[in-house]
Amino acid sequence: MPLMPKRVKYRKNQRGKVKGNAQRGNYVAYGDYGLQALEGGWLDAAVIEAGRVTAAQFVRGEGRLFIRAFPHKSISAIPAETRMGKGKGEPEYWAAVVKPGMILFEIAGLPEEAARTCMARVAYKLPFKCRFVSRRPNA
Template structure:
């Protein structure tokens, strides 16, 4: 089932612009390896769920998958072939706003080779360019 917030202050939000790089959520914290975005964009809840399923099928209980993003923003759209001037459309989907540098997923308890293969599967599903990163030695 796709992710969405339980409650929101406002049902409809303006589109806005995604400026700058991620200053929070840009380091691998929970697992050993991560998938980091390289460009700004929106990632739909259905896409996040598709990535989760693909990773869980590959990991099969060996490691742990951490999802580091959540879709807080609603996207509205008007029905097709509707004339102009009837207001803003109804909420259609929920998206997570992603800045360059944001860690999307993390894996722990697997080897680096397994993590690379798993994240290669996830990368093909993502609407933004991503790269493989590992935890920095402290």
């Protein structure tokens, strides 16, 4: 079941622009290792779910997975070959707005090599470049 908000103030959003780097959500906060986006864009709820399933199959009860991206933005579309002037289309899917530097997934309770393999499998599913990062030592 894809993620989506329980309720929203407005059903249809404007597209907006993804400008700048992530100011928050840009460090590993919950797990030991994370997957950091290097490019900006929209992350479809179905893609987040595909990443969750892939990581859950790899972890198999050993570690803990944290999903840091949530799809708050509704993306609308008009059917193909429709004439102009009939208004904005209906919401088609939900997406998370991702800025460069944002942590998308985190994992805890696995050795680094296993976590690296797991995150590589998740990154393969994502539509933009990502990198493996680890938690900073508490200085």
